[in-house]
Amino acid sequence: MVPGVTDSGLYTDHYELTMAQGYWLDGQAERHACFDYFFRKAPFQGTYALFTGLSDLLDCLTAWHFDDQACAHLGTLGFDPDFIAFLADFRFQGELFAPPEGEVVFAGMPVIRVEGNLVETQLIETLLLNLCNYASLIATKAARLRQAAGPRLLLDFGLRRAPGLGGLQASKAAVLGGMDATSNVLAAMRYGLVSSGTQAHAWIQAHDDELSAFRHYARRYPSQCILLLDTYDTLRSGLPNAIRVAHELAADGHRLQGVRLDSGDLAYLSKVTRRRLDEEGLDYVKILASNQLDEYLIHSLLEQGAPIDAFGVGTRLVTGQPDAVLDGVYKLCQIDERPCLKLSENPEKIILPGRKQVFRWYDGQGRFYADGIQLADEAPATRLTHPRDPERHVDLTGYRCEPLLRPVMAQGIRLEPVASAQTIAAYARDRLACLAPEHRRFDNPHPYKVGISTALLQLRQTCVNAQRARLVP
Amino acid sequence: MVPGVTDSGLYTDHYELTMAQGYWLDGQAERHACFDYFFRKAPFQGTYALFTGLSDLLDCLTAWHFDDQACAHLGTLGFDPDFIAFLADFRFQGELFAPPEGEVVFAGMPVIRVEGNLVETQLIETLLLNLCNYASLIATKAARLRQAAGPRLLLDFGLRRAPGLGGLQASKAAVLGGMDATSNVLAAMRYGLVSSGTQAHAWIQAHDDELSAFRHYARRYPSQCILLLDTYDTLRSGLPNAIRVAHELAADGHRLQGVRLDSGDLAYLSKVTRRRLDEEGLDYVKILASNQLDEYLIHSLLEQGAPIDAFGVGTRLVTGQPDAVLDGVYKLCQIDERPCLKLSENPEKIILPGRKQVFRWYDGQGRFYADGIQLADEAPATRLTHPRDPERHVDLTGYRCEPLLRPVMAQGIRLEPVASAQTIAAYARDRLACLAPEHRRFDNPHPYKVGISTALLQLRQTCVNAQRARLVP
Numbered sequence: 016m017v018p019g020v021t022d023s024g025l026y027t028d029h030y031e032l033t034m035a036q037g038y039w040l041d042g043q044a045e046r047h048a049c050f051d052y053f054f055r056k057a058p059f060q061g062t063y064a065l066f067t068g069l070s071d072l073l074d075c076l077t078a079w080h081f082d083d084q085a086c087a088h089l090g091t092l093g094f095d096p097d098f099i100a101f102l103a104d105f106r107f108q109g110e111l112f113a114p115p116e117g118e119v120v121f122a123g124m125p126v127i128r129v130e131g132n133l134v135e136t137q138l139i140e141t142l143l144l145n146l147c148n149y150a151s152l153i154a155t156k157a158a159r160l161r162q163a164a165g166p167r168l169l170l171d172f173g174l175r176r177a178p179g180l181g182g183l184q185a186s187k188a189a190v191l192g193g194m195d196a197t198s199n200v201l202a203a204m205r206y207g208l209v210s211s212g213t214q215a216h217a218w219i220q221a222h223d224d225e226l227s228a229f230r231h232y233a234r235r236y237p238s239q240c241i242l243l244l245d246t247y248d249t250l251r252s253g254l255p256n257a258i259r260v261a262h263e264l265a266a267d268g269h270r271l272q273g274v275r276l277d278s279g280d281l282a283y284l285s286k287v288t289r290r291r292l293d294e295e296g297l298d299y300v301k302i303l304a305s306n307q308l309d310e311y312l313i314h315s316l317l318e319q320g321a322p323i324d325a326f327g328v329g330t331r332l333v334t335g336q337p338d339a340v341l342d343g344v345y346k347l348c349q350i351d352e353r354p355c356l357k358l359s360e361n362p363e364k365i366i367l368p369g370r371k372q373v374f375r376w377y378d379g380q381g382r383f384y385a386d387g388i389q390l391a392d393e394a395p396a397t398r399l400t401h402p403r404d405p406e407r408h409v410d411l412t413g414y415r416c417e418p419l420l421r422p423v424m425a426q427g428i429r430l431e432p433v434a435s436a437q438t439i440a441a442y443a444r445d446r447l448a449c450l451a452p453e454h455r456r457f458d459n460p461h462p463y464k465v466g467i468s469t470a471l472l473q474l475r476q477t478c479v480n481a482q483r484a485r486l487v488p
Numbered sequence: 489m490v491p492g493v494t495d496s497g498l499y500t501d502h503y504e505l506t507m508a509q510g511y512w513l514d515g516q517a518e519r520h521a522c523f524d525y526f527f528r529k530a531p532f533q534g535t536y537a538l539f540t541g542l543s544d545l546l547d548c549l550t551a552w553h554f555d556d557q558a559c560a561h562l563g564t565l566g567f568d569p570d571f572i573a574f575l576a577d578f579r580f581q582g583e584l585f586a587p588p589e590g591e592v593v594f595a596g597m598p599v600i601r602v603e604g605n606l607v608e609t610q611l612i613e614t615l616l617l618n619l620c621n622y623a624s625l626i627a628t629k630a631a632r633l634r635q636a637a638g639p640r641l642l643l644d645f646g647l648r649r650a651p652g653l654g655g656l657q658a659s660k661a662a663v664l665g666g667m668d669a670t671s672n673v674l675a676a677m678r679y680g681l682v683s684s685g686t687q688a689h690a691w692i693q694a695h696d697d698e699l700s701a702f703r704h705y706a707r708r709y710p711s712q713c714i715l716l717l718d719t720y721d722t723l724r725s726g727l728p729n730a731i732r733v734a735h736e737l738a739a740d741g742h743r744l745q746g747v748r749l750d751s752g753d754l755a756y757l758s759k760v761t762r763r764r765l766d767e768e769g770l771d772y773v774k775i776l777a778s779n780q781l782d783e784y785l786i787h788s789l790l791e792q793g794a795p796i797d798a799f800g801v802g803t804r805l806v807t808g809q810p811d812a813v814l815d816g817v818y819k820l821c822q823i824d825e826r827p828c829l830k831l832s833e834n835p836e837k838i839i840l841p842g843r844k845q846v847f848r849w850y851d852g853q854g855r856f857y858a859d860g861i862q863l864a865d866e867a868p869a870t871r872l873t874h875p876r877d878p879e880r881h882v883d884l885t886g887y888r889c890e891p892l893l894r895p896v897m898a899q900g901i902r903l904e905p906v907a908s909a910q911t912i913a914a915y916a917r918d919r920l921a922c923l924a925p926e927h928r929r930f931d932n933p934h935p936y937k938v939g940i941s942t943a944l945l946q947l948r949q950t951c952v953n954a955q956r957a958r959l960v961p
Contacts, residue, residue, distance in 0.1 A: 020490055028647055031685075174501055176813050179658070180490060200501070218507050361751070485697065
């Protein structure tokens with residue numbers, strides 16, 4: 016939570032305030048509303064997203080308020096003085112239901128259910144989407160990088176290419192999703208992450224020659240020295256100089272930690288580098304690679320047998336390329352006791368009405384078998400229906416299940432202690448391991464089964480029919 | 489500037505601190521360094537970028553410091569106590585040279601020249617890149633949207649899909665680049681922007697029926713009512729209900745301001761909507777369109793004759809899709825009196841050494857004719873050479889020119905008053921109008937001429953030769 020920004024009631028879309036004022040002035044403020052946060056398509060042509068941003072969201076909701084400056088600003092915009100006075104005392108006092116941060120979630124299912132009065136639940140829409148969409152996108156990208164890199168070290172180098180202040184959230188989400196460390200020192204301090212880095216070309220250029228630059232760095236950081244090889248020429252300058260410095264370090268009882276390849280053909284260069292290092296008895300020197308990497312390039316490098324021990328990933332991680340967005344939305348699904356929905360020409364965009372729960376079924380090996388979206392007061396189903404094909408079912412007999420949406424905030428109070436980044440990252444890793452490889456592969460992954468209960472199917476049809484009956488013929 | 493984040497000395501990459509400590513402990517802190525900020529490729533397959541982020545950068549540099557918590561954190565990371573004591577008193581006291589915010593800039597040219605001691609100029613690298621890369625990307629996208637939309641109203645609706653806190657910077661950059669207003673109320677308050685918005689599907693769903701929802705909204709906001717048509721069915725429900733409410737408003741002496749189309753075929757729907765509104769004597773009701781728009785879709789809609797008066801653009805603006813990144817870098821080009829560079833297999837990545845100035849030449853109509861990168865102490869050239877083809881020249885005889893890099897900070901003090909967003913946006917608009925249409929068109933734009941002076945060409949060759957002579961044969 017960043018004071019003055021994400022704790023500000025003005026960190027929202029103008030229309031949230033216009034609508035909230037409308038409800039409030041019309042005496043509708045105390046109506047009970049239920050909104051769902053969900054996304055329609057998993058990012059990166061995959062099947063899943065890693066849900067993150069929850070802890071930030073809960074912190075921000077706890078602190079969210081309209082200070083004097085905010086109220087004065089709303090006055091200049093013509094908002095009603097009585098409504099502004101109401102906002103001056105406003106605190107979010109609603110309820111949130113969500114899986115733990117780091118959970119594996121799927122398209123179409125409610126990821127957060129928000130309940131409260133109509134004003135407060137409407138006002139927080141933009142804040143919730145802003146915090147959860149981006150964090151979940153980056154964590155999902157990091158999870159894919161981890162899948163490609165296996166046990167190798169993965170470093171987030173993205174702050175310089177990050178979307179401004181979003182870099183703070185990117186680094187955290189990156190570590191929650193699977194990176195080992197980040198270059199972002201502030202994020203590391205705030206969120207208890209490990210920060211790390213090597214050296215820039217400027218260090219080499221600032222010295223009279225590359226060898227002097229390497230020697231100075233090695234003298235200063237003898238036990239954590241990683242030398243950047245490509246300032247002048249990786250094989251004809253950087254590597255020979257690094258080998259010389261490695262021997263000098265060894266003579267003093269130190270070990271050169273690594274070398275970094277930052278341009279050129281990383282598969283070829285890493286193989287030559289490894290061979291020359293090994294010929295020199297420097298088999299302990301690690302090879303770190305960077306330069307416009309993503310999960311596909313890492314996969315390809317390793318498939319080619321590139322002997323790379325660590326990857327630094329920047330731009331394509333923190334921008335979530337190529338998608339650059341998780342399309343999460345926040346939709347009203349019940350008002351007072353009335354389930355409601357929005358229609359659409361596109362059947363995939365018809366929303367699921369009513370207060371809902373999501374159950375996850377597990378197979379005998381503890382792997383995820385299917386997720387079911389149900390009405391909140393239903394017992395777990397024994398059979399689920401495909402959301403867009405009522406003829407397709409999945410039978411759940413013999414599988415155990417548990418609910419995914421647990422209360423995480425009640426009366427505006429956070430219900431759980433803050434988990435450490437390490438705890439969330441470990442949870443994410445464990446949960447991803449429960450998702451079968453066919454749902455995680457990069458090329459044409461097999462869709463994971465997400466169904467809806469018969470009661471929800473019927474409710475949706477009833478609501479759709481009722482709305483359609485009102486259309487002009 | 490966001491206290492606790494962008495004024496923190498820890499809002500940087502770990503290696504900046506490691507290198508700075510190395511310089512400082514080695515007695516190199518007081519050496520004079522000159523860095524260039526530039527980008528290698530214009531975004532969106534265009535020829536230019538709109539330079540923004542400068543004002544934020546200057547504010548952050550003025551405030552940038554290492555507080556007690558930051559120093560304590562660096563202690564836990566093993567930084568040297570004397571160096572930490574130095575950082576506790578650190579203030580950036582260097583010089584920056586840059587064009588005004590809102591300037592049209594091109595690939596390869598120094599956009600900011602930073603001079604100062606080696607420690608301070610190295611430390612600010614990440615901060616500068618983080619602030620300028622993203623803001624310039626979004627402003628450039630907004631300029632392209634403006635080009636497509638012509639005089640029509642353009643609204644930034646992106647906060648919900650913005651990259652977390654980066655949404656604050658996105659909204660500002662969007663308006664600097666050409667949007668008329670933003671939905672982001674906090675950004676509007678902080679930066680003096682106009683905020684605006686319409687209504688969400690939830691407003692419609694929360695009422696018993698669409699007509700009641702429209703009526704309530706119109707009663708509450710009779711002079712600024714824009715009705716969202718697609719909750720149930722644009723033509724069979726939204727539009728007939730909106731027409732009815734428009735007549736009711738008219739009976740009370742008000743005019744319905746507009747209707748919003750948010751799904752479906754916007755070209756078709758806008759034509760039908762316009763015709764039916766006009767048939768009802770509601771020719772004053774504006775049509776606003778939104779839903780995954782970008783400059784290409786807006787161009788296509790208008791080419792099809794879609795009678796749309798205003799566009800709301802969200803995701804593809806604030807994520808800078810499809811690029812999602814401006815690849816700006818920060819490279820050391822001179823240390824003390826020694827110009828320096830980095831070599832590369834890729835000739836486009838060989839950097840330009842030395843302290844440099846950029847001149848811009850104008851033709852008789854005041855249009856940009858060519859930009860020239862020169863050494864800082866040279867008089868304006870009479871002839872420029874293509875940076876990668878020494879046989880190609882541009883003759884400047886008879887053209888007037890002016891320098892682009894002007895001092896904007898000296899001894900760590902900002903040299904100019906803060907300009908309003910409107911002033912910067914107007915400057916950007918005026919400067920874009922000086923760029924010939926062939927350089928601005930979306931499809932295969934003609935490259936703008938950026939050349940280098942003979943002296944710079946020779947210096948680069950001398951530096952390249954000197955470095956290559958040192959390579960292992």
